[in-house]
Amino acid sequence: MTEMKSQISNVVSDFFFEYETQRQVLVRNRRVGVVCRLIQLGVLGYIIGWVFIYEKGYQSTDTAVSSVYTKMKGVGYTNRSGLEQIWDVADYVFPSQGDASFVVMTNFILTENQTMGKCPEVCEESVSCPPPPLLCDASIKSQIQGHMTGLCLKQTGTCEVLAWCPVENDATIPDPPLLMSAENYTLFIKNSITFPLFDVTRSNLVEGIDGKYISKCLYHPDNDPLCPIMRLGDIVKFSGFNFTTIAKVGGAIGILVDWTCNLDRAVRHCKPFYTFHGLYGNPGETDRARASVGYNFRYAKHYMEEGQAKRTLIKVFGIRIDIIVQSLARKFDIIPTLTAIGSGVGIFGVATIVCDLVLLYVLPKREFYKNMKYKYTDTHQQVSFEK
Incomplete structure (x- = not known):
């Protein structure tokens, strides 16, 4: 028994008080x-x-929570067949709330004084309406801007539709674009970000960007890289597009605001960097999606005249601006x-x-x-x- 206790004591002693090395x-x-x-x-x-x-x-990393506010400025002028018209921000920016994604109208097709009624539709060039007394039906390929009544009008050789009349004719897009003056519009971008992990909040109105500076600055990647005011023509140029071409049929441009910050340095060194990317819009340039070239949509202005509901239909061709914020902060x-x-x-x-x-x-x-x-x-x- 004594010998066993001694052996156990030696094993325990060896385990705690000896060190083995390779x-x-x-x-x-x-x-x-x-x-x-x-x-x-x-x-x-x-x-x-x-x-x-x-x-x-x-370093550990964090991405930012971001907010973007925009404001367009500038006045457009058109002269259509002697009819002069001024277009301000309320007319050419959609939507008007100052979102990070919006459209600036650069060209349009106007269909005025439309009323609800029956009028001739336009068939495709490859298909003509059958002569009377045959009826137009759903098998007739047409632009279908209304509900087909089934009648074929001999005077025009087209189908009759129940629609807003006269129907829109958008076969010819104005060239040159009607709002070429949009090239000189200016865009103001206000962007605020917060890195929650590091409790750091920054704005693109960094140190030195005050009211006096903003009143006279204009963004340039070399001379004024931090100026938040950008000329629309410059945005298009920096994205690689031609303004005349994209203004005619519309398109999309992305403005990337990059916040890549090393917070081991002073916070004042955390500044935005702007880059511009042409997304789609020009058939003869960088865009390769030929199935649907450009960017357009329609909206209507409704009004009453002599007790009758009327509207003006506008097909808008414009430049869609998408402001994208990219962020990455690092700290030891x-x-x-x-x-x-x-x-x-x-x-x-x-x-x-x-x-x-x-x-x-x-x-x-x-x-x-x-x-x-x-x-x-x-x-x-x-x-x-x-x-």
């Missing part, structure tokens, strides 16, 4: 040494260059730093594994290295020794 063998071999150092340098370069410098593995954090260091130290073990494989299985003296690395014991000899 056996190390110093191998003087130039090839293996060079391979080991090259692998270690590669791992070190990966940790420093990729993990810490490029990927910023020592001890947890990702230790994680990156720990993973890097673990990867250093690759050099040892590769070199051991070369020593034990590739080199001519592999048996010699095996004997140096591993110490073998014989169970039978151990039992005899104990006796």
Whole structure:
């Protein structure tokens, strides 16, 4: 019993008060040494260059909550057959609430004094209406701007429809665009962002952008990269489109506001960067979606005249502006730093594994290295020794 207690006490003592280390063998071999150092340098370069410098593995990241407000300014002028007209912001911007996505009208087709009634429709050029007394029906291919009554009008050779009359004729798009003056409209962008993780709030009206500066500045990527006021013609040019072409049939442009901030520096260095991207609109330029070129929609202005409901139908061709906010903030954090260091130290073990494989299985003296690395014991000899 006393001997058993002594053995248990020794085992417990060995467990708590002894430390075991792996056996190390110093191998003087130039090839293996060079391979080991090259692998270690590669791992070190990966940790420093990729993990810490490029990927910023020592920082935590956050994306922003963003709000965008816009305002257009400028006055347009048209002269259609001697009829002069002024177009202000309430007429050419849709919608009018100052959203991050809106349309600026640059061309239009006007159909005035429409009333509800029956009038001739226009058939496609490849299909003509049948002569009387045959009736027009749903098999007749037409633009269908109303409900077909089934009658074919001999005077026009077209089908009769119940619709807002006269029906719109949009076969010819005005060229040059009627609102070429839109090139000089200005767009004001107000953008605020918040990085919740770091409790940082910023606006594109950064330090130095005050009322005096805004009253005279105009955005330019080199001269005034922080000015929030942009000329519509410049926006189109920076996006790679031609203004005359896109103004005729309409199109879409994306304005990207990029907030990439390193919050280890002073917050004043966190500033927006604007880029412009042509999305679609010009058939002869960067746009490749030829099935539906341009951007257009219709809206109507209704009114009463002598007790009769009337409307003016406007087919709008315009430039759709989409303001997109992209954000990424980084700041030093001890947890990702230790994680990156720990993973890097673990990867250093690759050099040892590769070199051991070369020593034990590739080199001519592999048996010699095996004997140096591993110490073998014989169970039978151990039992005899104990006796």
